[in-house]
Amino acid sequence: MRLSLRFVLPLFLALGAFAYAAVPLVDRLTLQWFVRDLDIRASLIASTVQEPLQDLIQTGKRTRMLAFFDRITTDERLFAMGYCPSTAGQPVITSTLPSQIRCSDLERFSGFSGHLLESATGPLLVSVRPLEAAGVPVGNLVVVHDMSFIARRSAETRKYLYLFFVGLGATVALITVVIAQLSWRGWVQGLRALLRGEGLLRPSDGRSVGDLPELRPIASDLRSLIRDLEADHRSRDEDQLAWTPDTLRAILRTDLPGHDVMVVSNREPYIHVRRGDIIALWQPASGLVTAMEPIMRACSGTWIAHGGGSADREVVDEHDHVPVPPEQPAYQLRRVWLTPEQEAGYYYGFANEGLWPLCHNAHVRPIFRTSDWEQYATVNRAFAQAVVEEASSPDPIVLVQDYHFALLPRMIQEQLPDATIVSFWHIPWPNPEAFAICPWREELLDGLLGSSILGFHTQFHCNNFVDTVDRLLEARVDREMFTVSYRSKLTAVKRYPISIEWPPSPALLGKPVEPCRLAVRQRHGLPAEQALGVGVDRLDYTKGIEERLRAVERLLEMEPQWVGRFTFIQIAAPTRNRIEQYQEYETRVRAMATRINERFAGAPYPPIVLLVEHHQPQDIYEYYRAADVCMVTSLHDGMNLVAKEFVSARDDERGVLILSQFTGAARELPEAIIVNPYDTDQCAAALHIALAMPAAEQRARIRLMRGLIQEFNVYRWAGRMLIDAAGMRRRVRLLDRAATPERLSRRAAGREASRTK
Structure with a gap:
């Protein structure tokens, strides 16, 4: 009611003031109109009576002239008439002619426009018109009109005008109040929707309220405020001088107190293998394990993975x-068991014969089978159930790792709506045209968009993912905030370049560099002064091992002084050997290494040493510390942590890194020698430059790279994700204050599932 009065009272006051000012103006205008009309009427009367009046004037019959005037003045508007001769004759006037009008004083009434004269009965209009006979003036005709009817009509006009303004005011007030109520209600609803985060923090059910013209400035200001708050909160990332396990624990303690942290990956961090009567423990060769294992040691929690060890x-x-x-146990490893059929279809089939070649530009054709897809979906459901079983609260933080679990985020979100799901895609994301060949592309995108946050190594891969969603799904993409709204859920797409532990574990750097150099060379029958290169990879066609060996061969062709003086040791961990492409690739690599060694059989020492076997981390670091050159020639890689491991291993600030331009690491380590692995001559020239590089230049390059890895280590990578996860949880709590019944019911169901699991 008060809101309505705010509109109505000013409106009535304004209309009243307008009416008060308009009525006198209308009276004046009405009077002017009538005066003009009566003047015209007086001229018409003068023209009409002139001829008969001339006859009466010539005959001099004053009585008949007076009777003529009396007959004319019977008109209700004609008050009086008179004739004033131009000579000294007697005037003829009706009895009603006002005494103020005298023939001797007609000059003040002369002119075309009449003159008003006040009388006891009301205003009179006096009009004087000349009369002529044969072109000679004979006198003046005086016509007096009664204008009292104008006053009566003005009173009626004022009454109707006041009634009109009252009606107009009431109508306009009613329309204004209705429109104001509707507009205010819509504006309030839109503002409440903005405060709930619709169009800002999460998608709206229909058109985004942020698109409404009247709310667009507010939405823009709120987005700016959110960015400022996030930047302020993220300032700890920039201001933190050293990211350590204690830093992660502090984030969990202050921003995420009491919340479960779970990691889900296909590869487990520790594998138990039976060797006779002994159970051996070893860590797999995996960049994912290298990155995540230190984080779990710092954060505790649960790591859910496929138990594949014997x-x-x-x-x-x-x-x-x-x-x-x-x-020194720091966290729990929960193993999920798969049948041979599930492992064959989910892991070897859909994940590694389908998604892996699809996402890597290594020119291997992906293979998609319906049976593999069904096993992939089944295994994702099994892991989702494991997450629900391990969750001790309805809102855990779940870190989903890699392409094996594209469907998992949506499955978790449906069972635990309050969970904060941070998915990280460790491999490249292809462009929309390449990804579109997957028969289940929409299902994969839908699964990933169940995440609260979806991370990639590089901004380029973030861009590719957003472009893919924009091309293939009916989703709302905000390229300013880099978010995707799909199925009433908002997913933030962010860049998190992965890194390694810093400082490296003392167990990895326990042996000094010189003993490492001697031990490795003695192990392979090489002299102490032998120049040594190293490559560490899984035996995978995306790693560019063939291209690397060709570069070594080309180096010996171009620079024969290195024949017998340079040996390249390639550590190639067997992987996915059930897949035909991997079997063929291993055969080609072995054949190439044998051919090159046979070609240079006359040299005292072989140019290639190929080690197709698993190595423990401390053994690999020994090779890093022994080498003069580390060569990474991936044909396409998300990040490639071998490059960072080599740099971290060189606390002596020696050694040269040759790095493929097609790795994410190349964007972070420009001090390496960046090469195109497809250009054999360029790679061979890079090897020669690296082997001949002065110690001072080596030191300058490696020092810069070590500084970057120290600053952007794996704890910072994880810390940024946890800080963003904490920010997402704060947003959710804000949205809960104005959550819809449907949203609340879904969350209640999720909490009930968590309690009754």
């Missing part, structure tokens, strides 16, 4: 848990 079942408890690391 002795994995023998060491778990009744809940399929095993505490790790064994020497």
